[in-house]
Amino acid sequence: MTVRVGVLGATGAVGQRFIQLLDGHPEFELAAVTASESSAGRTYRDAAKWRIDAPIPEAAAELTVRSTDPESVPDDVDLLFSSLPSGVAAEVEPAFAEAGYVLSSNSSNERMADDVPLVIPEINPGHLDLLEVQRDERGWDGAVLKNPNCSTITMVPTLAALAPSGLERVHVSTLQAVSGAGYSGVSSMEILDNVLPHIGGEEDKMETESRKLLGSFDGATLSHHDVSVSASCNRVPTIDGHIENVWAETDEAVSPTDVEDAFRGVESLDLPSSPEPLIHVFEDPERPQPRLDRHVGDGMAIAAGGVQETDSGVQYNCLAHNTIRGAAGAAVLNGELLASEGWL
Numbered sequence: 001m002t003v004r005v006g007v008l009g010a011t012g013a014v015g016q017r018f019i020q021l022l023d024g025h026p027e028f029e030l031a032a033v034t035a036s037e038s039s040a041g042r043t044y045r046d047a048a049k050w051r052i053d054a055p056i057p058e059a060a061a062e063l064t065v066r067s068t069d070p071e072s073v074p075d076d077v078d079l080l081f082s083s084l085p086s087g088v089a090a091e092v093e094p095a096f097a098e099a100g101y102v103l104s105s106n107s108s109n110e111r112m113a114d115d116v117p118l119v120i121p122e123i124n125p126g127h128l129d130l131l132e133v134q135r136d137e138r139g140w141d142g143a144v145l146k147n148p149n150c151s152t153i154t155m156v157p158t159l160a161a162l163a164p165s166g167l168e169r170v171h172v173s174t175l176q177a178v179s180g181a182g183y184s185g186v187s188s189m190e191i192l193d194n195v196l197p198h199i200g201g202e203e204d205k206m207e208t209e210s211r212k213l214l215g216s217f218d219g220a221t222l223s224h225h226d227v228s229v230s231a232s233c234n235r236v237p238t239i240d241g242h243i244e245n246v247w248a249e250t251d252e253a254v255s256p257t258d259v260e261d262a263f264r265g266v267e268s269l270d271l272p273s274s275p276e277p278l279i280h281v282f283e284d285p286e287r288p289q290p291r292l293d294r295h296v297g298d299g300m301a302i303a304a305g306g307v308q309e310t311d312s313g314v315q316y317n318c319l320a321h322n323t324i325r326g327a328a329g330a331a332v333l334n335g336e337l338l339a340s341e342g343w344l
Helices: 013-022 044-048 086-098 125-138 150-165 202-213 256-264 324-340
Strands: 003-008 028-035 079-082 102-105 143-146 167-176 228-235 242-250 279-282 302-309 314-320
Touching (some): 003 013, 003 324, 013 028, 013 044, 013 324, 079 324, 086 125, 102 324, 125 143, 150 167, 150 256, 150 302, 150 314, 167 202, 202 228, 256 314, 314 324
Parallel strands (some): 003 028, 003 079, 079 102, 167 228, 279 302
Antiparallel strands (some): 167 242, 302 314
């Protein structure tokens, strides 16, 4: 069955990535795009200022951009993808859910709300059932599902692989691409020949979202994992691809071989956007690298390598494409999970 979908905030950097990923999708048909009032009424081609390194899909290009409000979106749209700024999303997304729309959102607002599932489908698909709690508590006919932050989603699949060994503490230092800040987010004079050792709010997102994703849901409440996570987040002059240096301490002693086997053992899902394997393990200690490896698994896989034993556990590096797996692709995959589990 074809699912009619729409994209909220379709003209921005992540919104354009949504449009690219939905082109030719085997289950989803793009039926509506929305943006700000200044773009409403124009064709998507004219409004978008297309910046993706692939041609704009013709079907999307001729769509008329709509206002971002429930009355402007057709009733027969089954699923909405949101790439709205968090401040806008905080007002708009509940209005759409109250009007009966189901949203798969990349926006950061309410990711940590008790009744909002934060999901990586291959890691915690059971958390999707938290939508029942959400609907009961908020009285919505629709629903809102979130994917995590781009830096969090790079690391958590590897942590999930180590969780059976008893995760105690995690330290992570990120080297994050400039595209994570949006097209105009970091000026060239600020980032060229430089590293920015602070990304506002990013460290807190990694530290809290990770524990929620790794937590357990009993059908009524979600308990967060008790692992301690400490993050240091840095912006570096690469275009796409967040690479992270992770130090993990576990209850049980694990060798580098154990860790690599655990990474390879994380299962993919039978969903169109879920890569096989989910975690691609490099034996070359110089990999992964953003320029070489951000498109592994069509940009939806996690690349890992450089696994070493330390005095207190293991250290390794992991990488993901931040606007594909870390943003639009994650929300599309969550939409596929919603469809497969009968939520649409």
